[in-house]
Amino acid sequence: MIPTITAFERSPDRGKGLARDMRVRWALEEAGQPYEVRLVSFSAMKEPAHRALHPFGQIPTYEEGNLALFESGAIVLHIAEHHAGLLPDEANARARAIAWMFAAVNTVEPPILELQTAKLLEGDKPWTEQRLPLVLDRIRHRLGELSVRLGDADWLDGAFSVGDLMMIGVLLRLRASGLLDEYPNLAAYVARGEARPAYKRAFASQWAVFAGSRLPT
Amino acid sequence: MIPTITAFERSPDRGKGLARDMRVRWALEEAGQPYEVRLVSFSAMKEPAHRALHPFGQIPTYEEGNLALFESGAIVLHIAEHHAGLLPDEANARARAIAWMFAAVNTVEPPILELQTAKLLEGDKPWTEQRLPLVLDRIRHRLGELSVRLGDADWLDGAFSVGDLMMIGVLLRLRASGLLDEYPNLAAYVARGEARPAYKRAFASQWAVFAGSRLPT
Numbered sequence: 469m470i471p472t473i474t475a476f477e478r479s480p481d482r483g484k485g486l487a488r489d490m491r492v493r494w495a496l497e498e499a500g501q502p503y504e505v506r507l508v509s510f511s512a513m514k515e516p517a518h519r520a521l522h523p524f525g526q527i528p529t530y531e532e533g534n535l536a537l538f539e540s541g542a543i544v545l546h547i548a549e550h551h552a553g554l555l556p557d558e559a560n561a562r563a564r565a566i567a568w569m570f571a572a573v574n575t576v577e578p579p580i581l582e583l584q585t586a587k588l589l590e591g592d593k594p595w596t597e598q599r600l601p602l603v604l605d606r607i608r609h610r611l612g613e614l615s616v617r618l619g620d621a622d623w624l625d626g627a628f629s630v631g632d633l634m635m636i637g638v639l640l641r642l643r644a645s646g647l648l649d650e651y652p653n654l655a656a657y658v659a660r661g662e663a664r665p666a667y668k669r670a671f672a673s674q675w676a677v678f679a680g681s682r683l684p685t
Numbered sequence: 686m687i688p689t690i691t692a693f694e695r696s697p698d699r700g701k702g703l704a705r706d707m708r709v710r711w712a713l714e715e716a717g718q719p720y721e722v723r724l725v726s727f728s729a730m731k732e733p734a735h736r737a738l739h740p741f742g743q744i745p746t747y748e749e750g751n752l753a754l755f756e757s758g759a760i761v762l763h764i765a766e767h768h769a770g771l772l773p774d775e776a777n778a779r780a781r782a783i784a785w786m787f788a789a790v791n792t793v794e795p796p797i798l799e800l801q802t803a804k805l806l807e808g809d810k811p812w813t814e815q816r817l818p819l820v821l822d823r824i825r826h827r828l829g830e831l832s833v834r835l836g837d838a839d840w841l842d843g844a845f846s847v848g849d850l851m852m853i854g855v856l857l858r859l860r861a862s863g864l865l866d867e868y869p870n871l872a873a874y875v876a877r878g879e880a881r882p883a884y885k886r887a888f889a890s891q892w893a894v895f896a897g898s899r900l901p902t
Contacts, residue, residue: 523834524830541787570790574757
């Protein structure tokens with residue numbers, strides 16, 4: 469059965485691939501799993517029909533037969549559990565790959581979300597100029613630790629896994645800030661992710677949505 | 686094999702059970718799995734020996750034979766996958782329980798972490814008094830959505846699962862703020878979690894560490 473995911477009707481990042489549907493698209497492409505996309509407007513996201521799928525009124529969601537899921541991490545893990553190539557076969561390596569997924573969303577992403585909040589929701593506040601350096605330093609703290617752990621390895625723990633997919637999906641959100649460039653091995657790590665054919669296909673699909681939304685109607 | 690977890694040698698919350706080892710202790714108690722605890726000082730957490738276990742120099746970690754894990758979400762999921770009672774048997778219900786785990790750590794916890802950061806790391810800044818109401822409102826936004834979804838159910842999706850365990854673990858961090866009391870069904874939900882015998886055993890264990898650390902040496 470071909471799953472259906474949801475994505476923004478009009479991408480707030482103008483097709484840069486930073487919305488969380490990108491992580492799910494990437495996982496589906498790595499898995500070689502065809503999928504359909506239902507685009508959702510900002511107003512429809514907050515209506516009961518969509519909230520039945522996603523209690524927090526966001527994207528992405530994932531529907532496959534009787535299963536409805538939300539949360540990009542959970543969807544990506546579900547895909548990885550049902551297709552080869554995204555989780556190691558060996559039990560301990562599998563558990564460690566899942567640990568990196570949680571590290572991506574619960575340790576590395578929160579300070580990055582704080583930066584987004586500072587810019588998008590508090591950009592006009594009198595304190596933001598003074599406060600931003602503190603927020604950036606908290607991100608640097610995490611990036612420094614991640615950079616040390618990655619060292620000169622290609623991926624976080626052996627072969628590419630969903631742990632890398634989620635971590636790179638999170639780190640990509642930093643590109644515009646320039647912070648990634650302060651950690652050359654992390655910048656190269658992200659670039660390795662972007663160079664994967666599955667990533668490129670996923671990126672092209674979400675870009676097509678954005679390009680289409682710009683067409684005169 | 687009895688696993689070993691790590692916890693703070695001196696609990697920064699003075700035994701209130703808000704550190705992330707509590708989630709792991711609770712899961713182990715629900716699973717009926719004995720465990721050992723190795724206490725780690727703040728300085729030892731940042732040293733190479735501990736960073737080999739936890740790249741971000743935090744607690745908890747989990748060691749079991751050749752397996753070493755970090756990230757409370759990953760550890761709790763690992764425990765749930767290897768013991769009965771924390772994940773539904775039915776495949777779709779299992780995937781939804783995992784979705785709630787990710788919702789806890791990636792959707793509900795980030796604004797709560799922002800509040801902690803505002804108080805602990807920016808408490809002395811001139812903007813904090815003016816800024817705190819914005820941070821609190823962002824938490825309220827998420828709590829309101831969660832409250833609507835929970836409704837008058839006991840747990841988030843059928844029987845108690847690791848999804849509830851992680852969500853309650855996250856919500857508990859709000860107790861001191863009084864925000865939970867604005868959502869009576871969420872306050873009752875958290876109280877139901879705390880009333881579970883496994884929670885009580887886990888709480889007592891971490892409390893004993895704090896009480897012991899107060900003894901004159």
